[in-house]
Amino acid sequence: MNIFLRKTEDRSKPNRRDFMVRSTCASLGLTSVVNTIAQLRLVGSAAASGASDYKALVCFFLNGGNDGNNLLIPSETSSARTDYDTGRGVLSIPDTSFDFTPSGSQAYFGQSGQISSRIIPQNPQEAYNPTSRTAGYTAGKFALHPMAYPIAQMFEAGDLAFVSNVGTLVGTQNVTRANFNTLPTAAKPPQLFSHSDQQVQWQSSLPDQPFSRGWGGKIADLLGAAHGPGDLSLSVSLAGVNSFQVASSEPAYFMNSSGSVSPLSGFGTAYADALRSTAMQPHYGSPSNVPSGKYSPLTPLGSGADPLINTNYRHTSAGWRLRAIEQIMAMQHAALFDTEYLDSSTNARVTEGLVGNALGVTATATGSTLDSHFTNWFPTGLFNPQLPDIANQMRVVARMIAGRSALSNTRQIFFVQLGGWDTHTSQTQGNNAQGHQGLVNQMSRAVRAFKDAMTAIGMWNNVLVFSASDFNRTFTPNKSDTTGGSDHGWGGHAWVAGGSVRGRRIFGKFPNLTVNGGIDCTGNRGRWIPNVATDQFYAPIAKWFGCTDEQISTVLPNLTRFQADLSPATLASLNMDFINFA
């Protein structure tokens, strides 16, 4: 169309304009090629990292903002304990309550006599490292919330550690109490103290950019090719949609916490109403490769054969419906949209079958079932129903790991969630199941039961569970009577558990518990400026999971704002060497 500006119409003799147009097009093409090569390099490095081992990562999200100040608590005589009592007021948990003897409805299974939630970290001096923002606490002991004694025992056994004062940080400028209000907005995580914003930032670890993917989803994208040959995604959520697992090529698989996979709506469980033999369920894979206990509805019937009599379908209306649906699903379509829709349905049913097979593996080497470890820690009468939702979520995760061979994936990323942590009122009131103590009780028992289940099948060294939450809560109460609670804070304590965790230690830096000073970001409510960025908390976990340094820079691009690398020396100097990579 540039006839006005051409000296000649002979295209075989390109002028400067032709050259520019063609070179620009070529450069655009080159850009995509370069990007593709970069992605291939990442995928290739994932493949090179090996796929013979199995590892599972579990994100245990505490929705609403856990009061970490009452999960990891200074105990006995210490300056930290003095600050704790001074600041917490009505929310303070007395030092005498960490040793207790359950009775009546609190007669916990497997425990007789006195129980203690006190812990003795092997590295109190590192946790109280008197640099930068710490108060110079030089000694002291800790305890966990009394209801957290199941994980206190894990801590003491070396299976669980704490990472202290973790939170969202941008990292472009150092945040202090002195500059908090004058710093540019871009230098602080946007919408601090807001639930959904902080949830997204915790689950993406990229507070200074619009959300696109979660850090778990990024890992799934990178490792999917090498570690996810099966039909099921690397990511499985037991708690619905979440930001952590949002991915571009490896979308999460969502399932409920009941542990059952509904084969097809309207046919009851296990096709009992539609199939002659419920042990013979349909399989939607290749007709020539039908697994044991399956038959292929895709196999064409013989000439003149009765579609109900000569197959596994019952001669009932349910059998007719199932057969009709499966015939529809076996149809060929000319339209791409119809084909894609059909493929989605078929794939969903195939995945359901895989997950159903995985969930069917419940026996352990010791003869017990995985479920028994959960009923042990959730005895009859303690909760109603006996297994609360979070216990069921962890139970299904345990069964998915036990049945991993049916799924073929050598990496799995699970997301479970316990809600209700937004304890603005009556925080210290409640019972086994309600209030902050009830939540701590559920969390601790679910984690402990999961640990026992994994130990029973010899997989504890192959799993890593970590906690995350919207934010910590204010150190000071919002009321002075027992109806008081706490409000939205910032940096808080996270725990990490697994066979590879260097347990019985407190990592990061325990905060200075002085309100209106120290690391209280603003005001006088005790909202701690984090010492550890979420990037720093997640990076060793990603490394343990099999990500290379190059992949970690993709997953957590802001990490280098906080530390140069993930070398053992760097992690040790930051008191962040909470994983044994050997």
Add this chain to the structure above:
Amino acid sequence: MLLPAKRPASYLLGFLLIILVVLVVWMDHTLTSPEIQDAIRKKRESQPAQSPVDPVMTNDVQPRGGAAVNALDPMHQAMADELHAETTTPERDLEIIRDFVSIYSRASGGNPVGANADITAALTGTQYPGQKGHFFPRGHSAVRSGQLVDRWGSPYWFHPNSSSQMEIRSAGPDRQLFTGDDHVLNPSPSGLGVTAPAAP
């Protein structure tokens, strides 16, 4: 005569260049002419203050009386005057507070963060010494001990659920939060704030 038919582009470019030169000369004359500049200055002086709905921070000025007061956008002042007025309902009070938060958000790129005292400091421009600009009158009767209070004197309760949704709660006549006579704007979703969690 054959040249223009084969090479019209050169003439077209030349014509456009002439137009460009004329435009440059005209703009230079317009911007430097004393008469035109004087007319623009007079027009600016005769205009009223900035549009009240434009969320731009106002700066402290020296008043006629000599005492330091804060010049506030007239629209913001009118909104503040309506707060706690006898003809205003408690629900309208909450809406006014929400509107001030919204104005701050549009001007600053995000809601003020923190609890009541932090939000009050942000709206009144008292977050740090020497802070310029504010949206809410610092001497308003609704500001007590650095907090925005309701018409019964209890601090409003702010609960940020997201960047676009913030519950604002008044303790009501009994001055006790989270009781039946509370007035609530934008209640929190289930499981957050004091809204009961949904059944699993």
